[in-house]
Amino acid sequence: MMPIPSGWDLSGRVAIVTGAARGIGLERVNLLWSRGARVVASDLNPSVNELGGEDIATFCGDISQEATAIGTSRLALQRFGSIDILVNNAGRTMNKPLIDMSTADWDAIMAINARGNFLHSREAVRAMLGRGGGAIVNVASIVSAVGMKDTSVYGASMGAIAQLTKVVAVEYGDRGIRANAVSSGVVETDILEGIVENSRSTLTAYGNAHPIGRVAQPIDIAEVIAFLASPAPTFMTGALVMADGGYTAL
Numbered sequence: 001m002m003p004i005p006s007g008w009d010l011s012g013r014v015a016i017v018t019g020a021a022r023g024i025g026l027e028r029v030n031l032l033w034s035r036g037a038r039v040v041a042s043d044l045n046p047s048v049n050e051l052g053g054e055d056i057a058t059f060c061g062d063i064s065q066e067a068t069a070i071g072t073s074r075l076a077l078q079r080f081g082s083i084d085i086l087v088n089n090a091g092r093t094m095n096k097p098l099i100d101m102s103t104a105d106w107d108a109i110m111a112i113n114a115r116g117n118f119l120h121s122r123e124a125v126r127a128m129l130g131r132g133g134g135a136i137v138n139v140a141s142i143v144s145a146v147g148m149k150d151t152s153v154y155g156a157s158m159g160a161i162a163q164l165t166k167v168v169a170v171e172y173g174d175r176g177i178r179a180n181a182v183s184s185g186v187v188e189t190d191i192l193e194g195i196v197e198n199s200r201s202t203l204t205a206y207g208n209a210h211p212i213g214r215v216a217q218p219i220d221i222a223e224v225i226a227f228l229a230s231p232a233p234t235f236m237t238g239a240l241v242m243a244d245g246g247y248t249a250l
């Protein structure tokens with residue numbers, strides 16, 4: 001195993017990671033845990049429970065529900081004694097033209113991506129304030145910064161996450177809480193399954209649109225998250241960090 005730069009060491013820290021059953025979230029749980037953190041891994045999918053272990057507790061619930069945000073926070077506090085890191089990762093996409101989007105589509109995506117982020121941030125900040133601070137890392141997307149066809153609802157939800165990140169940073173910066181977001185390019189996960197026809201070939205086409213010549217793997221994004229969650233970037237807060245293979249540099 002490669003030595004961990006000391007500033008990236010997460011020993012003694014407690015992290016909540018949402019959307020931890022698969023994809024970027026699962027990679028993140030593994031990476032934070034391997035750097036010393038104790039982790040509460042939550043997901044809608046009960047397969048998250050397979051992750052359990054001495055330093056990993058699991059919670060099954062829908063992030064759009066207040067009870068999930070409160071339950072996850074309570075679990076972290078009761079099992080591990082604090083919340084030092086929140087990774088708001090769980091989310092869903094929705095890809096179709098604006099004229100085909102229904103109000104139910106809007107409500108469903110905003111409830112998960114925007115309200116879920118708000119609820120979990122609120123509960124984590126409440127807990128962090130009592131301990132002198134913490135780090136919140138939100139997973140946003142390039143569509144929080146640029147327009148992309150067929151992403152009206154998803155893009156609006158990512159824009160909401162970007163703005164929530166800045167507000168938390170401004171509101172609680174002087175109380176030791178840093179909030180940053182990673183605006184990710186397209187990542188090879190199962191998120192497009194059942195939403196986009198031929199999702200695998202769509203991923204290849206997306207790869208060609210990134211100057212770096214490929215889409216990201218979950219570990220590419222998890223590394224950026226682990227850095228933002230660590231004590232190393234002491235002066236970074238309110239930032240939207242582009243981890244996008246150069247997509248928004250075009």
Ligand SMILES: NC(=O)c1ccc[n+]([C@@H]2O[C@H](COP(=O)([O-])OP(=O)(O)OC[C@H]3O[C@@H](n4cnc5c(N)ncnc54)[C@H](O)[C@@H]3O)[C@@H](O)[C@H]2O)c1
Nearest residue numbers: 019021022023024044062063090091141184186187189191
């Ligand atoms: N994959 C990409 O191209 C990409 C790009 C930019 C941003 N993102 C964002 O990254 C995050 C993770 O995406 P991924 O690609 O790993 O997706 P994924 O679909 O592989 O994993 C998402 C996880 O979140 C969980 N989840 C979904 N809705 C939930 C809910 N309501 N409550 C609790 N858990 C829920 C799913 O069960 C799943 O385990 C999402 O927020 C997504 O918007 C992904």
